[in-house]
Amino acid sequence: MVLHISLVPVLSIVAGVVILARPKFLAYVVAIYLIAIGVIDILNIRF
Numbered sequence: 001m002v003l004h005i006s007l008v009p010v011l012s013i014v015a016g017v018v019i020l021a022r023p024k025f026l027a028y029v030v031a032i033y034l035i036a037i038g039v040i041d042i043l044n045i046r047f
Contacts, residue, residue, distance in 0.1 A: 007045075011036060 015029045039045075 007040065008037065 011033055015033050018029050019026050
């Protein structure tokens with residue numbers, strides 16, 4: 001069985017878990033998420 005996982009949903013889940021565990025890091029998590037999505041889109045990376 002082959003399982004294909006996209007990067008964006010995985011990043012979303014990780015960000016959600018970190019926000020639940022450490023609410024004070026919300027700004028950092030959002031910033032890292034936005035930077036990662038921007039880099040992925042600029043470099044046209046497909047996972």
